[in-house]
Amino acid sequence: MNTLYTPQTSAQLIELANLLTNNDSRQAFELILNHASFGHHFGGHMGLTLVNCVTIKGKPTMRADALAGICRNSGLVRRLQVVNHTDRLCVIECERSDETAGVVHTFEFTWQMAEQMGLTRNSNWSRMPRQMLRARCVAMACRAVWPDAVSGIYTADEMADSLDLSDRERFEITTQSLGEDDVRYEQSQKPQPQRPPQPSRPPQAAAPQQTRSQYDFSNEQAFWSVIAEHDINADEVRGVLHRLSEDVSVMSPAELEAFFYEHCLFAVTRLTANVPSEWWALPETKRNVVHEGYVAESACLSLFEPAFYGPRLTQPAWVEVMRHVNHLTDDEQRSEGVSVLRQMQPADWSALDYVKSF
Numbered sequence: 001m002n003t004l005y006t007p008q009t010s011a012q013l014i015e016l017a018n019l020l021t022n023n024d025s026r027q028a029f030e031l032i033l034n035h036a037s038f039g040h041h042f043g044g045h046m047g048l049t050l051v052n053c054v055t056i057k058g059k060p061t062m063r064a065d066a067l068a069g070i071c072r073n074s075g076l077v078r079r080l081q082v083v084n085h086t087d088r089l090c091v092i093e094c095e096r097s098d099e100t101a102g103v104v105h106t107f108e109f110t111w112q113m114a115e116q117m118g119l120t121r122n123s124n125w126s127r128m129p130r131q132m133l134r135a136r137c138v139a140m141a142c143r144a145v146w147p148d149a150v151s152g153i154y155t156a157d158e159m160a161d162s163l164d165l166s167d168r169e170r171f172e173i174t175t176q177s178l179g180e181d182d183v184r185y186e187q188s189q190k191p192q193p194q195r196p197p198q199p200s201r202p203p204q205a206a207a208p209q210q211t212r213s214q215y216d217f218s219n220e221q222a223f224w225s226v227i228a229e230h231d232i233n234a235d236e237v238r239g240v241l242h243r244l245s246e247d248v249s250v251m252s253p254a255e256l257e258a259f260f261y262e263h264c265l266f267a268v269t270r271l272t273a274n275v276p277s278e279w280w281a282l283p284e285t286k287r288n289v290v291h292e293g294y295v296a297e298s299a300c301l302s303l304f305e306p307a308f309y310g311p312r313l314t315q316p317a318w319v320e321v322m323r324h325v326n327h328l329t330d331d332e333q334r335s336e337g338v339s340v341l342r343q344m345q346p347a348d349w350s351a352l353d354y355v356k357s358f
Contacts, residue, residue: 005047016046030055041070054156061156064135067142074149087129090137094145105145109137117347124174131178144350147357154343214320217256220249236270262314268293280310300326315346324355333358
C-alpha cells in the first residue's frame with residue numbers, strides 16, 4: 001500500500017484530508033469521518049476512501065461497487081455475478097469460497113419491489129432504473145452472503161432514499177454514488193420518451209433473501225396457525241376483526257400478512273380500540289400512551305422516536321429484525337442490531353439474516 005496516502009499520525013491525516021479536498025473544510029471533515037468509519041477496508045488509504053465513500057447529512061456511507069470490492073478483496077468470493085439485468089430487474093448469483101462448490105445464493109431486485117417500497121417516486125429511480133436496480137441488488141447480496149466482510153454497511157443510494165432530502169439532493173448524491181456525476185439534475189428533468197410495455201416473463205423462484213414472508217399466510221387456516229405460533233389470544237384477534245368489520249376468509253396472502261403485522265402482532269393494537277394509523281403524529285400525551293404500550297412489549301423501541309419506528313411497524317422485515325434485536329442479551333450485539341434498525345431499508349430481509357449471524 002502506498003504510504004503517501006496512508007497517514008500515520010493525526011497531523012498527517014488532517015494535512016492529507018485538506019490536500020485531497022483542496023482545503024475545503026467541510027469536505028475535509030467528511031473525508032476524515034469516512035476514513036475513521038471505513039478506512040480500514042481500504043488499508044488506511046485516504047485516496048481510496050475519498051473515491052469510494054460518501055457522507056450524507058453527517059452519515060458515512062459507501063458506493064455499492066465499493067461494497068462488492070471489499071467482499072472480493074476478502075478472499076471469500078468464489079463468484080459474484082450479475083446474470084440478468086434490465087430496467088425492470090437485476091438478478092445476481094453469489095458463491096462463497098469457503099462453502100461447498102455449487103452452493104449458489106440468488107438475489108433479485110425488481111422494479112415492482114422498488115414500487116412497493118415507495119422508491120420509484122424519486123427521480124433517481126425514474127431516470128436511472130438500471131443503475132438503481134443493480135446497486136440495490138449488489139448491496140443486498142453482499143450484506144447477506146458476506147456479512148463477515150461488510151458488517152451491515154449501507155450504500156449511499158440506500159441512505160439517500162431513506163432520509164428526508166430534496167429531490168435534487170437525493171439525485172445528486174445518487175449520481176455521485178453510482179459514478180454518473182456527469183448527469184445533471186436539470187437534464188434529468190427533461191421529458192423522457194415513454195418505455196413500451198414490458199413483456200411478461202415466466203415466473204421465477206423467489207429470491208431467498210428479499211421477496212419472502214417470515215410466516216405462512218397462504219390461507220385462513222395458515223393465518224390462524226401463525227396466531228397460535230405467536231401465543232396470541234385468538235379471541236382478541238376475532239375482536240379486532242369484528243371491530244374493523246374484516247373477514248380473514250376472503251383476504252389474499254398479502255392482505256393476511258399486512259393485517260397480522262398492523263393489527264395482531266402487538267397487544268397495543270389488538271386491545272386498544274381506535275388507534276389511528278398514524279398515531280405517532282398525535283399530541284404528545286396521546287402519542288406517549290401508544291408508545292409506552294409498544295415499549296412494554298419490545299423494550300428496544302424505547303431507543304427510537306415514535307415518528308421513526310411507527311411507520312416501520314407495518315413493514316414485516318423491519319419488525320422481524322426489531323424483534324430479534326429485542327431478544328439479544330450481549331450489549332455489543334444489541335448495539336450493532338440497533339444500528340442496523342436505524343440504517344436498514346424497512347423491506348430489506350437481508351438485514352434479518354445479518355443480525356441472526358451475530
